[in-house]
Amino acid sequence: AQSVAQPEDQVNVAEGNPLTVKCTYSVSGNPYLFWYVQYPNRGLQFLLKYITGDNLVKGSYGFEAEFNKSQTSFHLKKPSALVSDSALYFCAVRGLSGGYNKLIFGAGTRLAVHP
Amino acid sequence: DSGVTQTPKHLITATGQRVTLRCSPRSGDLSVYWYQQSLDQGLQFLIQYYNGEERAKGNILERFSAQQFPDLHSELNLSSLELGDSALYFCASSAGQGASSNQPQHFGDGTRLSIL
Numbered sequence: 001a002q003s004v005a006q007p008e009d010q011v012n013v014a015e016g017n018p019l020t021v022k023c024t025y026s027v028s029g030n031p032y033l034f035w036y037v038q039y040p041n042r043g044l045q046f047l048l049k050y051i052t053g054d055n056l057v058k059g060s061y062g063f064e065a066e067f068n069k070s071q072t073s074f075h076l077k078k079p080s081a082l083v084s085d086s087a088l089y090f091c092a093v094r095g096l097s098g099g100y101n102k103l104i105f106g107a108g109t110r111l112a113v114h115p
Numbered sequence: 116d117s118g119v120t121q122t123p124k125h126l127i128t129a130t131g132q133r134v135t136l137r138c139s140p141r142s143g144d145l146s147v148y149w150y151q152q153s154l155d156q157g158l159q160f161l162i163q164y165y166n167g168e169e170r171a172k173g174n175i176l177e178r179f180s181a182q183q184f185p186d187l188h189s190e191l192n193l194s195s196l197e198l199g200d201s202a203l204y205f206c207a208s209s210a211g212q213g214a215s216s217n218q219p220q221h222f223g224d225g226t227r228l229s230i231l
Contacts, residue, residue, distance in 0.1 A: 032217055034219055036222075041224070042224050042225075043117060043119070043121075043205055043207075043222030043223050043224045043225050044158075044205070044207075044222040045117070045222070046219040046220070046221065049217065049219055051217045090158065094217075102160060102163065102171050102173065103148075103160065103220060104160075105157065105158045105160075107157045108157065108158070
């Protein structure tokens with residue numbers, strides 16, 4: 001079965017420190033992986049994706065993610081956290097449903113960046 | 116701004132009623148997806164349409180239905196509403212539709228449905 005796991009409900013980090021939000025996946029075939037961010041009372045915003053190529057993917061707002069095939073992981077990272085990064089982060093993998101595009105989301109990780 | 120428009124932003128109604136949520140996709144996107152987000156279930160995929168045709172079905176109840184019109188806007192109809200249907204309903208759109216598509220989905224800001 002195709003699935004995504006975000007093992008941490010919440011991540012706390014001090015402003016200026018590096019942050020990591022973890023994601024592991026299970027999918028048959030080559031994974032298409034995505035990270036989205038959700039601010040309060042807003043829809044999900046696309047941050048970055050991994051389709052193929054370099055294992056380190058750069059995205060919006062200074063975020064990057066590292067694809068690790070052997071560990072089936074796609075962790076989201078940022079070298080220096082900002083208070084404004086505080087939000088809910090979702091990892092997603094594209095799975096096939098009848099041959100068509102379907103995003104399978106993790107449960108989400110709440111990131112809290114403290115001044 | 117994602118370019119995806121959802122109306123209304125808030126909807127309050129009673130059990131047993133029927134409501135319609137509306138979504139206008141980004142210009143040029145042919146695929147529309149509906150999701151339900153609740154505290155206990157997280158983000159759940161409901162259904163996808165591509166250019167007017169149903170493409171994929173997720174955890175959508177029989178009381179719920181959707182359609183995509185020739186102008187590509189979509190509507191999600193929820194009937195015989197129950198307290199447990201209270202949630203945020205999101206619409207997303209993308210350019211692609213099939214297994215070869217690697218385009219991300221772009222989300223609207225959702226409709227918050229409250230059942231009293």
